[in-house]
Amino acid sequence: MVHYQAPIGSYAFLFHDVFAVEHLPGLPGAADFTRDTTEAVLEEAGRLATERFLPLNSAGDRIGCTRSKDGVTTPPGFKDAYDAFAQGGWIGLAADPAYGGQGLPYALGTAVNELVTAANMALAMVPGLTMGAIAAIAANGSDEQKQFYLPHMLSGRWTGTMNLTEPQCGTDLGLIRTRATPKGDGTYRINGAKIFISAGDHDLADNIIHLVLARIDGAPAGTSGLSLFIVPKFKIGADGSNGAPNGVTCTAVEHKMGIHGNPTCAMAYEDSVGTLLGQEGKGLAGMFVMMNEARLGVGVQGLALSDIATQNAIHYARDRVQGRALSGQREPGSAADPIRRHADVRRMIYNGLGFNEAARAMIVRAALDSDIAHHASDPELRRKAADRLGLLTPIIKGVFTDRGFQNAVDAQQVFGGHGYIAEWGVEQFVRDARIAMIYEGTNGIQALDFIGRKMPADGGRALKAFITDVMADIARTSADETLGQFGRALAQALGAAQKAAFVLAENGKANPDDAGAGALDMLHVAGLIALGQMWLLILEAALRTPEAPETQARLLNAQFFFERILPETRTRVARIMMPSAGMMAFHPVLDAA
Ligand SMILES: Cc1cc2nc3c(=O)[nH]c(=O)nc-3n(C[C@H](O)[C@H](O)[C@H](O)COP(=O)(O)OP(=O)(O)OC[C@H]3O[C@@H](n4cnc5c(N)ncnc54)[C@H](O)[C@@H]3O)c2cc1C
Structure with a gap:
């Protein structure tokens, strides 16, 4: 259960x-x-x-x-x-x-x-x-x-989808072939095949509003030729009632590793009538509004599954008894000690505990930035919030889903063989969590977005503001003994990260593959710094009530993060500093014709 x-x-x-x-x-x-x-x-x-x-x-x-x-x-x-x-x-x-x-x-x-x-x-x-x-x-x-x-x-009567992927293109949307032919009345006939469309067809709502990327006849090749269309499953009357089918068919539901309850559909569009959403040739930019929001949502999936998996691992580790603690038996009256007494089991559970609340804090801050970026009346506040949100989005998507999956695997490991058996539900978390590393732009692509676009954007403005912000939080909290110690560890990691970012940028100018080889590590290093910053803010607030059990738990979770998760930075920085020449050299098997 x-x-x-x-x-x-x-x-x-x-x-x-x-x-x-x-x-x-x-x-x-x-x-x-x-x-x-x-x-x-x-x-x-x-x-x-x-x-x-x-x-x-x-x-x-x-x-x-x-x-x-x-x-x-x-x-x-x-x-x-x-x-x-x-x-x-x-x-x-x-x-x-x-x-x-x-x-x-x-x-x-x-x-x-x-x-x-x-x-x-x-x-x-x-x-x-x-x-x-x-x-x-x-x-x-x-x-x-x-x-x-x-x-x-908004009422839920109609649901929505995003239709980008086609058999020949996933990451490279410039290869999209779906066509839009003007009908002469302001609408378009859409023809093409899409694959892997989440909730592409289902029985939950009256109608499905597909947002489809397609190329208007005569539009240039590549992404600049893409436009975005609204294509409903059923044609819609002026009063909102369902009309005839609109030539949109689900031709297959994929069999897949997880999220079985969500239909991943192959879709055929055959003379389906669509209307242009936004401007011609600006389809990708239009779709990016959806994708940016979706990327945060996918980051939330990483956190959500990490959290529920950790919660269940804790329950199990309290009840399951096996062996004796290395430091001597803890529960002499019983045949064995609960597995939570074993340091290795605690390590696996703490990987989740050391991540979850700091990750939640990052998501809260990013979502608040989104509110401010969209609605604040002061343009300077809007700009700053948009800068930080832009910088954090690939980190949240990429780092949270990588760690979310790993934390689900750790939780599964806490269950031993029972974690592999369906009855306990934890293997489902592992399978469900895996997709979040792939869709909405693979995590490799998030990393390239981070180093190629987000870090250098506007002369590195958002990145510099982020670093200044982290340093200010370290300085402000340094008087407290515990926070000061954690802050020093974070400052050291930040220093190493800045050096690594500089080397990555310099090496990348001479050889872009050097940057590509270190991109995911750079994304994770940035994620570790941001998570560390969140732990400082969390503890600063929590220590106003130092005796509260929640504060004690937060202190221990943060301690694990600073002692055993943040040090990952060193390995990752060492990798970022490495040239890519070896891995890009001709390999007799990988590069065989
Ligand atoms: C369950 C599920 C649900 C999905 N839901 C949707 C949906 O609702 N709508 C939708 O449109 N799509 C959806 N997708 C598609 C998903 O977004 C794509 O699968 C994903 O973007 C990757 O594309 P691809 O599978 O074609 O892989 P490819 O693009 O072929 O990539 C293969 C590998 O090469 C790497 N790679 C590719 N290009 C580069 C590059 N330039 N530099 C470095 N590495 C590169 C990738 O990171 C990846 O590791 C879904 C997929 C699945 C499995």
């Missing part, structure tokens, strides 16, 4: 004690973003997650989705749970009230997302993608498109 305690206290602490959202300059509705609001919203979301989403997770994994001539059927219970989510107004929690949203901060919506994702990632992806599509239409759509689509998507 899977356990899950929604981290409501952690979110209340992060929002109100660490980031003091009520007083955060530029945050819309800050004064109303009270601890009571946070707790009320998250308690309700926590109930939905644990009572409606979680009980379906294992059966959803086992039964999966099926396709028939009538379309795709999701696992039993998914429709009811989706309806409960939609009817509760959760899809529009952070959306514009003008279209039926509740106008609460996106940061709060992100917290809700962690809870439902931990409970049932496959199901949570459906409204998650819809929220991304809503954001893309809100940012790029005409007033008419917004009025027409958003209310039905």
Whole structure:
């Protein structure tokens, strides 16, 4: 049986004690973003997650989705749970009230997302993608498109998808072949094949609004020739009612490693009628609104699965008894000690504990930055928030999903052979977590985005601001004995990271492969620095109540991070400094014709 305690206290602490959202300059509705609001919203979301989403997770994994001539059927219970989510107004929690949203901060919506994702990632992806599509239409759509689509998507009556991938192109979207032919009435005929489309077809909603990247006839090759289209599964009447099918078919549901409850569909578009979203030739930029939001959402998936896996490993390690602790038996009355007494088991659990809350803090900060970047009236506040969000997004996506998967594997290892057996649910976390490292741009691509675009952007403005910020946090907290010690470790890692970043940039100018070879390590080093910074902020706030058990737990989690996770920086920096000549030289097997 899977356990899950929604981290409501952690979110209340992060929002109100660490980031003091009520007083955060530029945050819309800050004064109303009270601890009571946070707790009320998250308690309700926590109930939905644990009572409606979680009980379906294992059966959803086992039964999966099926396709028939009538379309795709999701696992039993998914429709009811989706309806409960939609009817509760959760899809529009952070959306514009003008279209039926509740106008609460996106940061709060992100917290809700962690809870439902931990409970049932496959199901949570459906409204998650819809929220991304809503954001893309809100940012790029005409007033008419917004009025027409958003209310039905916010209510959950229609869901959304993103259609980029085709058989011959995943990372390299310049190879997209799907065509859009003007019909002469302002609409387009869309023809082409897409693959791997999450929630491409299902029985959860009345209609599916596909956002499709395609090339208008005569448009140039490459990404500059791509435009974005809204293509509904069913044609839609002026009153929003479903009309005839629109030539959009799911031709296969993929068999895959995890997230079985989410249909990953091969799609055929045959003379499907679509309307242009945004400008011709600006499709990729339009899709990026959705992808940036989705990248944060995928980072949340890494954290969510790390957290639920760690929680279950702790439960198991308390009950399971095997062997005696190395330092002598701890529970003489029993046949053996609980496995939590073994240092190696604690190490595996601490890998999760040393990550989870700091990662949550980073996500909270990034989501608050998104709120400020979109809504603050002061342009300087908007710019700074957008800078930091841009820098943190590939870190959150790449580092959190790599670590989230590894933490799920560690949790599985705590269960021994029982972790490999389906009954305990932990092997599902491993399988579900794996995809997050791949989609929304593989983690290798996140790393290239980080070193190639985000680090040097605007003369390194965002990066310099980040470093200044970390140094200021280290200096401010240095008077406290514990924080001072952690801060010194972080300062050392930061110094090494800066040197590595310099070498990477210099070597990369002479030989781009040197930069490519070190990119993922650089992304992880930046992630470790950012996580360390979050632990300082967390402890600074927690130490206001030093006797609280939560503070003691936070101190130990942070200590593990600084003693046993942060030192990874050294190995990674050593690798970044290495030239790529050896690995790029001709290899008789790898490079054979
Ligand atoms: C379950 C699932 C759900 C998905 N959902 C969606 C969805 O909803 N919508 C959608 O459009 N797509 C979706 N995808 C597709 C997903 O985004 C792609 O699979 C992913 O972007 C990688 O593309 P690819 O599989 O073609 O791999 P490739 O692009 O062929 O990459 C193969 C390997 O080469 C590396 N590589 C490629 N190019 C470079 C480069 N320039 N430099 C360095 N390394 C490189 C990659 O990092 C990777 O390791 C989904 C995929 C899966 C499996």
